[in-house]
Amino acid sequence: MTPTRRPPRRDPYQLFHIQSDFAAGLAPHQIAAKHGLPLPAVLRIIRRRKDERLLNPFNLRQGAVRSRGATQLYWVGYIAAAGRLFLQGSVPTLVLTVDRRDTDHVTTMIDDLCTGHPTCEWCESSRDGLQAYVRDRELAQMLAEWGAPGADPSEGSVPVALIPSSLLSHFVRGYLEGGRGMPPFGRRHVPLSHSAVRHIALEGPKEFLAGLNAALSKHAGTSAGDIRARRNGLAILTYRGRAAARIVQFAYRGAERSLPRTASLRHPEEPSRSRNGAGSSTR
Structure with a gap:
């Protein structure tokens, strides 16, 4: 049973501005006054993390570490689509809803992101299926x-505007692959090429999807998708036709981490022109 009392969650944009203020030379008490927060809360926000490999939005925008962000942003996208973060209790817990074909992928995630002594337990949910x-x-x-x-799920929203444009494709790939039950990966078979993808559906908070839609229009060169509210408090962002294919092509460009079963999209089998002058295509 999920406890009804949960600790407050900080706005990622506020956290970013607090860390930016500290880097600019403001003292903790000045930051507390500026943002209307208790001093202990500010001190918790600006303290250095034990595992400095894990980058928050402020860290990631520093040029010296940006090269390390591709794999982490893939996982941030995957978790945002497939996971729920429970902060209450003695040990915070990430709950991932996982396709049965992808259990080894969770092990890869732990290897990539955890350096201490993480634990991972599996259970079967009557509503959501297999969960880690x-x-x-x-x-x-x-x-x-x-x-x-x-x-x-409607209370969390990844700050898309804080993702460097050079790393956006990795986040999008993770979000696509974490969307279990959503096209194009909700089907039994993965498309063999980018052009074979004709439908993409992304679920999430409406504000987040609006930001993602704008970012994809700018950086992936696609037309705007359609956002519609759902009864569960979330929304669906839908792309069809060429726009869907273009987003997949963008997401798998320079892929460093992805589901093993999406190898066909990392190395798509696109048709090529034959050289016999007949104008036919071969594979």
Whole structure:
């Protein structure tokens, strides 16, 4: 049973501005006064993390570490789509709803993101199917700073505007692959090429999807998608036709981490022109 009382979640944009103020030379008490927060809260926000490999939005925008962000942003996207972060209790818990074909992928995630002594337990949910319960304090702190969804999935929103444009494709790929049950990966078979993808549906908070839609229009060169509200408090962002294919092509450009079963999209089998002058195509 999920406890009804949950600790407050900080706005990722506010966390970013607090850390920016501290880097600019403001003292903690000045930051507290500027943002209307208790001094202990500010001190918790600006303290250095034990595992400095895990980058929050402020860290990631520093040029010296940006090269390390591709794999982490893939996982932030995957977790934002497939996970829920529960911060209450003695140990924060990340709950991932996982396709049965992808259990090894969770092990890869733990290897990539956790350096301490994380635990992972599996259970079967009557509503959601197979779930992984991952417990690691440092991972939970990083995910909270990225706005990972909580017990109420509508209360978390990843700050898309803070993702460097050079790393956006990795986040989008993770979000696509974490969207279990949503096209194009909700089907039994993965498309063999980018052009074979004709429909994409992304679920999430409406504000987040609006930001993602704008970012994809700018950086992936696609037309705007259609956003519609759902009864569960979330919304669906839909792309069809060429726009869907173009987003997949964008997401798998320079892929460093992805589901093993999406290898066909990392190395798509696109048709090529034959050289016999007949104008036919071969594979």
